[in-house]
Amino acid sequence: xxxxxxxxxxxxxxxxxxxxxxxxxxxxxxxxxxxxxxxxxxxxxxxxxxxxxxxxxxxxxxxxxxxxxxxxxxxxxxxxxxxxxxxxxxxxxxxxxxxxxxxxxxxxxxxxxxxxxxxxxxxxxxxxxxxxxxxxxxxxxxxxxxxxxxxxxxxxxxxxxxxxxxxxxxxxxxxxxxxxxxxxxxxxxxxxxxxxxxxxxxxxxxxxxxxxxxxxxxxxxxxxxxxxxxxxxxxxxxxxxxxxxxxxxxxxxxxxxxxxxxxxxxxxxxxxxxxxxxxxxxxxxxxxxxxxxxxxxxxxxxxxxxxxxxxxxxxxxxxxxxxxxxxxxxxxxxxxxxxxxxxxxxxxxxxxxxxxxxxxxxxxxxxxxxxxxxxxxxxxxxxxxxxxxxxxxxxxxxxxxxxxxxxxxxxxxxxxxxxxxxxxxxxxxxxxxxxxxxxxxxxxxxxxxxxxxxxxxxxxxxxxxxxxxxxxxxxxxxxxxxxxxxxxxxxxxxxxxxxxxxx
Numbered sequence: 001x002x003x004x005x006x007x008x009x010x011x012x013x014x015x016x017x018x019x020x021x022x023x024x025x026x027x028x029x030x031x032x033x034x035x036x037x038x039x040x041x042x043x044x045x046x047x048x049x050x051x052x053x054x055x056x057x058x059x060x061x062x063x064x065x066x067x068x069x070x071x072x073x074x075x076x077x078x079x080x081x082x083x084x085x086x087x088x089x090x091x092x093x094x095x096x097x098x099x100x101x102x103x104x105x106x107x108x109x110x111x112x113x114x115x116x117x118x119x120x121x122x123x124x125x126x127x128x129x130x131x132x133x134x135x136x137x138x139x140x141x142x143x144x145x146x147x148x149x150x151x152x153x154x155x156x157x158x159x160x161x162x163x164x165x166x167x168x169x170x171x172x173x174x175x176x177x178x179x180x181x182x183x184x185x186x187x188x189x190x191x192x193x194x195x196x197x198x199x200x201x202x203x204x205x206x207x208x209x210x211x212x213x214x215x216x217x218x219x220x221x222x223x224x225x226x227x228x229x230x231x232x233x234x235x236x237x238x239x240x241x242x243x244x245x246x247x248x249x250x251x252x253x254x255x256x257x258x259x260x261x262x263x264x265x266x267x268x269x270x271x272x273x274x275x276x277x278x279x280x281x282x283x284x285x286x287x288x289x290x291x292x293x294x295x296x297x298x299x300x301x302x303x304x305x306x307x308x309x310x311x312x313x314x315x316x317x318x319x320x321x322x323x324x325x326x327x328x329x330x331x332x333x334x335x336x337x338x339x340x341x342x343x344x345x346x347x348x349x350x351x352x353x354x355x356x357x358x359x360x361x362x363x364x365x366x367x368x369x370x371x372x373x374x375x376x377x378x379x380x381x382x383x384x385x386x387x388x389x390x391x392x393x394x395x396x397x398x399x400x401x402x403x404x405x406x407x408x409x410x411x412x413x414x415x416x417x418x419x420x421x422x423x424x425x426x427x428x429x430x431x432x433x434x435x436x437x438x439x440x441x442x443x444x445x446x447x448x449x450x451x452x453x454x455x456x457x458x459x460x461x462x463x464x465x466x467x468x469x470x471x472x473x474x475x476x477x478x479x480x481x482x483x484x485x486x487x488x489x490x491x492x493x494x495x496x497x498x499x500x501x502x503x
Contacts, residue, residue, distance in 0.1 A: 009162060012058050016051040019173070049084030056085075061092050061128030062159035062193070069189055079382060092128050097121025100133055100147050107230045115228065116143075128152075129196050129305075134238060142238040143225065148197055156197075160190045188393060196305045199234035206236075206304040212275045218263045219299050220290065241288030241300040244408060253291055260289060260297045261412040262421050267299060268405045269422070272398060273315050273429040280308040280397040282404045308397035314340070318398065319430060325376065326423065328364045330357040333380070343387045352387055359383050377402065 013019065046054070056067040070077060071085035101121065104112050112119055116135040123131045124144065129152060133145045167182035195201055203224050210221035223237040242249045250257060271278035279286075279301060288300040310318070317340040324332035334353040337343050343352065359379050377399050381389060409418055 005158065005162065009059065009166075012055050015058075016046065016055045018051060018055060047080065049081045052081060053084040053088060056088060060159070062156055063163075064088050065128055065193060066163060066186075066189055069192070070185070079378075092126050094123045094126035094131050095149060097123070097133070099150055100131070100145075103147050103150065103232055104145065107232045108228060116145075119145075129193070130199070137225070144236050144238045145228075146199060146202075146234040146236070148199065148232045153197060156190075156193055160186065163189070192306070198231050200229060200231055202304050203229050203234055205307045208277060209271075209279060209301065209304065209307075212271070212277065213267075216267075216270075217296070217298055219267050219301060221301050221304075236302075239288060239300045239302070241290055243284060244287040244289055244299070245284035245411065247411070250289060250412075254294045255289060255297045256295055258413040258416055259295075260299075261409040261416055263297065263299065264405055264408050264412070265418065265421055266425055268401065269425045269429055272310060272401075273319065273426065274432065276310045276312065276315055278308050278310075278398070278401060279304065279306075280401050281306040282401055282408070284408070287408070306397070308394045308401065310394055310398060314392070314395065318395075319426060322426065325360070326419075328360070330354075330360055333360075337384065337387075337389075342391060343384070343389055347387050352384065355384055355387070356380065375403070 053067065056063045067085045067088045071082045071088065077085075098121070100123070101112050101119065104116075104119075108115060115138070117138060117140065119135040120133055122133075124134050125132045128149075130146050130148050133147065135143055135145055137143055163186045164183065167186045170182060171178045203226065206221055207224055209219075210224075213219045213221065220239070222239050225235040225237075228235040242253060242255070244250075247257075250260075268278070268282075281303060286301065286303040288302065290298045290300055292298075317336055321333060321336050324330075324336060331349070331353045333356050334349055337352060337356075338345060338347055338349065360376070363376055381391065381399065406418065409416060
C-alpha cells in the first residue's frame with residue numbers, strides 16, 4: 001500500500017509538472033530522479049494554480065480537503081493559487097447502501113427496521129468523510145442520517161503521513177515555502193479532520209448554534225435526534241428548502257431576495273460579533289432558504305463540521321479594523337495590527353501604515369457599494385505578510401466566511417448597498433456587547449470575586465510587618481488603589497470608545 005501510494009504521488013507530480021512550477025535550482029536533483037521514472041504522460045501549458053488544483057483532485061478527498069483549507073490562507077499563499085484552490089469540489093464516489101445499513105445497525109445495536117421506516121439506500125449526498133441518507137422515524141417524521149465512511153480513519157492517517165512528508169520535503173526544494181510553516185498547517189488539518197470523524201461533536205456545534213438563534217426568525221437549525229446520534233451517525237430533522245444559489249427557484253417561490261440578503265448579513269454579524277461562534281463553512285451547498293413566508297424569508301442551515309470562534313478581544317479588534325477602514329484611516333489600521341499582535345511589537349508603524357495605504361487607496365477611491373470587504377481584508381492580510389503577519393486559524397475562518405456572505409449578498413441582490421446595512425448592525429452589536437450597560441453587568445458579576453481577592457489581600461500578613469499589625473501593608477494598599485483606579489479607567493475608556501465608534 002505504501003509503495004503503491006508513493007508511485008501514485010510521483011506520477012501526479014510529474015503529470016502536472018509541479019517541479020517545473022517551483023523552478024528553483026534545488027529542483028534539479030529531484031528532476032534527475034524523475035528522469036529515471038517511467039515516461040508518465042504530462043499535462044502541458046497549465047498555470048501553476050490550475051496544475052496544483054488538478055493534482056490535489058487526482059490525489060483524492062483527503063488532499064482535496066487540505067487544498068480547501070489552504071485556499072483560505074491568502075495571508076500566506078499567492079492569490080493565483082488560492083483562487084484555483086477555492087474551486088476544489090469535494091466529489092467522492094458513494095459507498096453502497098448495504099454498507100450504510102450495516103453501519104447504522106452496528107452503531108445502534110438494532111435492526112434498521114426497528115428504528116426507521118423507508119430507509120433510502122441511495123445516498124442524498126456523498127463527501128470525503130461522510131454521506132447522507134434519508135429515512136423516516138416510526139412516527140413518520142422525515143429525517144436525514146449522516147454516516148461516517150467505513151475505514152476513513154485508516155485512509156486519513158495514511159494520507160496525513162504523506163502530507164507531513166511533503167511538508168518537510170518542500171522547503172528543501174523550494175526554500176520560500178518555509179514561511180508557510182506547512183508542517184503546522186498539516187497538524188492543524190489533522191486535528192480538524194479528526195474532529196469531523198466524531199459526529200457527536202458536530203451535533204454539539206449544531207445544538208449551540210440552534211440555542212443561540214432559538215428566538216430568531218432569520219435562521220433555523222434542524223432538530224437533532226440525540227437518542228440516535230453516535231460517533232458514526234448524526235440523525236437530523238429533514239428540512240424542505242431551496243438551495244440559496246437557485247435564483248430561478250427563489251423567483252418561482254416569490255422570495256424577497258433583498259430581504260434575504262439583509263437577513264444573511266444580520267445572521268453573520270450576530271454569529272460573529274454577538275456570539276463569537278459562527279458557522280464557518282457557509283458555501284451555497286450548506287445554505288437553504290425556507291419556502292414559508294416569502295415576504296420575510298429565512299435561512300435553513302446544514303453541515304456544522306467547521307465552526308469558528310472568536311474571543312471578545314479579537315471581536316473588538318475586527319470591529320475597530322472595519323471602522324478604521326470605513327474612515328479611510330490607514331494609521332489606525334496599522335496600530336490595530338500591532339496592538340492585536342498580528343505583527344511583531346517592534347514593527348515600524350509608519351512603514352506598515354504606508355504599505356496599508358498603498359493597498360487601500362485604490363479601494364477608498366470607489367464607492368462603498370462597489371467594495372468587497374472580504375477581498376479588502378484578504379488583500380490587507382496578503383500584502384502585509386512581509387511584516388511577518390501571523391493570524392490565528394479562526395481569524396482566517398472569519399475572513400473566509402465574510403467572503404462567502406458577501407458573495408451571497410451580491411448574488412441575491414446585486415444592487416443592494418451592503419455598507420448601509422452593515423454599519424447600523426455593527427453599531428447595534430457594539431452597543432449591546434461592549435456598551436456601558438454590559439460593562440456594568442459584567443462588573444456586577446465579577447464584584448464578589450473582586451471582594452474576595454481584596455479580602456484575601458487584607459487578611460494575608462505581609463512578612464515584612466508584625467502579624468499583629470491590623471493595618472494593610474503599603475504594597476497591599478498600592479495594589480487596591482491600582483485595582484480601583486484601573487477599573488475606573490477601563491469603564492471610562494470603554495465608554496469613550498463606544499461613543500467614538502457609534503457616532
